[in-house]
Amino acid sequence: MEKVLSVHDMSVTFSLHQSEVRAVSELDFALARGETLAVVGESGSGKSQAFLAIMGLLARNGHASGRAMLGDVNLIGMAPDALDAYRGRDIAMIFQDPMTSLNPSLKVRTQLAEVLVRHQKMDQARAHKGVIDMLERVGMPEPVKRANAYPHELSGGMRQRVMIAMALLCRPKILIADEPTTALDVTVQAQMLDLFKSLTQDFGTALVLITHDLGVVAGLADRMMVMYGGRAVEKGTTDELFYDPRHPYTLGLLHSTPHVAKRARRLDPIQGLPPSLEHLPSGCAFHPRCAFRFDTCFAKRPPLAALETGREKACWVDGPLQRQAVA
Amino acid sequence: MAGITGKDAVLSAYAAALEAPKGRSLTQDALRRLVANKAALVSVFVLVAIVLIAYVGPYFLPWAYDKIDWSSIRKPPNFDKGHYFGTDQNGRDLLARTLQGTQMSLLVAGVATAVSVIIGVVYGAIAGYFGGRLDAVMMRFVDIMYALPYILFVIILVVIFGRSPVLLFVGIGCLEWLTMARIVRGQTLSLKQREFVEAARAGGAGPFTIIFRHILPNLTGPVVIYATLTIPEIIITESFLSYLGLGVQEPQTSLGTLISFGAPVAEAMPWMLIAPAVFLVAMLLCFSYLGDGLRDALDPKDR
Numbered sequence: 149m150e151k152v153l154s155v156h157d158m159s160v161t162f163s164l165h166q167s168e169v170r171a172v173s174e175l176d177f178a179l180a181r182g183e184t185l186a187v188v189g190e191s192g193s194g195k196s197q198a199f200l201a202i203m204g205l206l207a208r209n210g211h212a213s214g215r216a217m218l219g220d221v222n223l224i225g226m227a228p229d230a231l232d233a234y235r236g237r238d239i240a241m242i243f244q245d246p247m248t249s250l251n252p253s254l255k256v257r258t259q260l261a262e263v264l265v266r267h268q269k270m271d272q273a274r275a276h277k278g279v280i281d282m283l284e285r286v287g288m289p290e291p292v293k294r295a296n297a298y299p300h301e302l303s304g305g306m307r308q309r310v311m312i313a314m315a316l317l318c319r320p321k322i323l324i325a326d327e328p329t330t331a332l333d334v335t336v337q338a339q340m341l342d343l344f345k346s347l348t349q350d351f352g353t354a355l356v357l358i359t360h361d362l363g364v365v366a367g368l369a370d371r372m373m374v375m376y377g378g379r380a381v382e383k384g385t386t387d388e389l390f391y392d393p394r395h396p397y398t399l400g401l402l403h404s405t406p407h408v409a410k411r412a413r414r415l416d417p418i419q420g421l422p423p424s425l426e427h428l429p430s431g432c433a434f435h436p437r438c439a440f441r442f443d444t445c446f447a448k449r450p451p452l453a454a455l456e457t458g459r460e461k462a463c464w465v466d467g468p469l470q471r472q473a474v475a
Numbered sequence: 476m477a478g479i480t481g482k483d484a485v486l487s488a489y490a491a492a493l494e495a496p497k498g499r500s501l502t503q504d505a506l507r508r509l510v511a512n513k514a515a516l517v518s519v520f521v522l523v524a525i526v527l528i529a530y531v532g533p534y535f536l537p538w539a540y541d542k543i544d545w546s547s548i549r550k551p552p553n554f555d556k557g558h559y560f561g562t563d564q565n566g567r568d569l570l571a572r573t574l575q576g577t578q579m580s581l582l583v584a585g586v587a588t589a590v591s592v593i594i595g596v597v598y599g600a601i602a603g604y605f606g607g608r609l610d611a612v613m614m615r616f617v618d619i620m621y622a623l624p625y626i627l628f629v630i631i632l633v634v635i636f637g638r639s640p641v642l643l644f645v646g647i648g649c650l651e652w653l654t655m656a657r658i659v660r661g662q663t664l665s666l667k668q669r670e671f672v673e674a675a676r677a678g679g680a681g682p683f684t685i686i687f688r689h690i691l692p693n694l695t696g697p698v699v700i701y702a703t704l705t706i707p708e709i710i711i712t713e714s715f716l717s718y719l720g721l722g723v724q725e726p727q728t729s730l731g732t733l734i735s736f737g738a739p740v741a742e743a744m745p746w747m748l749i750a751p752a753v754f755l756v757a758m759l760l761c762f763s764y765l766g767d768g769l770r771d772a773l774d775p776k777d778r
Contacts, residue, residue, distance in 0.1 A: 203677055205673060205676060205677060208606075208607070228681075228682075229681065231679075232679040232680070232681050233679065234679070235676070235677055235678060235679035236677065236678035236679030236680075237679060240677065240678070241674075241677040243670050243673065243674055243677075245670060248669060248670040248671065249670040249671050249673075249674040250671055250674070251671040251675070251689050251692070251693070252671075252693065253692040253693045253695070254688070254689070254692060262678075262680070262684075262688065263678050263679075266678075266679060266680065266684070267679060311674070314674075314678065315678075
């Protein structure tokens with residue numbers, strides 16, 4: 149498998165007035181060409197910050213360490229001007245809310261053409277043609293008319309299509325989508341997921357899907373990475389994690405999701421709240437909320453260890469988890 | 476599918492015949508609302524009229540602004556001789572002088588406003604976007620400039636460079652940009668947090684591309700409004716400086732100079748004060764109403 153992005157030992161810290169907070173700790177993963185990786189976790193698990201760090205978009209007080217190799221170049225710690233050459237061309241990002249991610253005072257056409265002019269050195273006329281083609285490609289009805297519209301004249305779904313078109317204009321190797329469907333209607337969500345699937349296949353783009361919607365993950369992702377308290381706690385293929393979760397947190401997430409096929413019963417949420425990153429619990433960060441915990445969990449943090457089939461998990465509990473144990 | 480009654484077919488034909496709603500840009504939207512504002516609309520017409528009269532009018536007058544009529548010095552309006560507004564102490568036609576003064580005041584206001592807008596917007600946007608230490612240094616400089624009395628500056632400039640109208644324009648413009656820079660910086664601070672700026676950064680746009688392409692267009696509203704409100708302010712400043720004898724020099728004149736000559740003799744020769752004062756007040760009121768109208772028209776919250 150050809151790797152387009154490999155991240156080693158990446159940590160993200162934020163310096164506050166007195167203290168430092170670690171939002172992401174020692175993250176390791178690789179992304180192969182054309183694959184879809186879902187990054188799943190609750191709010192505050194560090195999933196967004198990890199990818200903002202790779203894009204060089206951390207807040208001013210944020211600092212990233214480790215390596216994120218895009219081919220031969222390390223994106224972490226790169227100077228902003230140098231990074232501008234890769235951002236948008238090799239690695240693009242789609243934000244959560246299409247309503248606010250477009251500049252209200254520029255026409256759609258102008259905003260999109262800017263990317264092509266900058267990265268591909270196209271002249272205006274060719275760039276505008278490229279923009280119309282791409283808008284058509286992402287299923288925008290009447291692309292010529294919409295290209296001349298201002299963002300406030302478009303619906304939410306159309307704006308998200310514009311965002312996707314903008315991200316894909318330069319055929320990037322990697323597309324990072326940070327909760328791309330959260331702000332959309334359910335019907336539009338389904339359309340967007342189909343669009344993601346077909347476009348990433350056509351362009352050979354690797355997709356990173358940051359989400360807490362397991363329904364989205366099941367439909368789209370090849371592999372999953374579950375994050376908790378700034379660390380990856382379980383990694384594997386989507387099927388493995390859905391049908392045979394080995395980390396109690398993954399299991400908890402699955403039980404917190406309503407299931408259409410099963411008879412309606414009470415949902416079984418994970419007890420308690422996600423930990424504050426300033427005061428992470430001792431040992432395994434998940435132990436205060438874990439139904440499987442035993443004395444080792446309080447004392448020592450489990451390392452991310454490989455299981456037999458190439459999946460990884462960070463938990464002291466061995467073997468498959470029993471549903472009964474949760475109750 | 477046409478259905479049994481064929482109603483669908485009729486309806487879709489009707490829908491196709493309806494004109495699709497035409498998109499409106501932000502500018503068109505704002506213009507429409509500006510036109511709906513009567514005071515602003517009247518102001519625009521009055522201003523256009525004043526500008527036309529000031530620039531075209533002198534060609535139709537029998538007297539030039541610096542021509543002395545020895546037969547009528549300090550005379551009230553006299554239609555036979557062509558002194559429609561009367562004459563001043565030196566026997567020059569007051570209408571011609573008022574029109575020339577209006578030209579001068581408009582010119583000062585235009586140039587000085589342009590200077591203040593350009594400096595203020597660029598300075599404020601850079602300070603606001605980069606933030607941090609650069610912002611602190613740049614804004615403290617503005618604070619210091621604010622604290623110094625501007626009259627002192629103008630006097631120093633006049634002493635160093637001599638009296639020239641161009642210098643006056645630039646001098647006033649260089650003082651007026653301070654407030655503009657503050658306003659623009661504040662707006663930039665809030666705009667740079669918006670997601671579309673982050674999206675532009677994620678697309679690989681450099682800081683200057685972001686400032687000029689993504690932030691400045693969104694500043695149009697506040698900048699236009701503040702600029703229209705700066706114009707009357709500058710006209711008053713110019714009048715004040717001319718009143719002190721630091722501004723426009725004889726035989727050229729400005730509305731401020733004319734008023735300063737007319738004010739002391741207002742009881743004996745009211746026409747010398749009334750003519751320039753009417754023009755000045757009309758212009759100031761129109762600019763203020765226009766500024767108010769633009770503020771309402773460009774304010775997105777009023778939509």
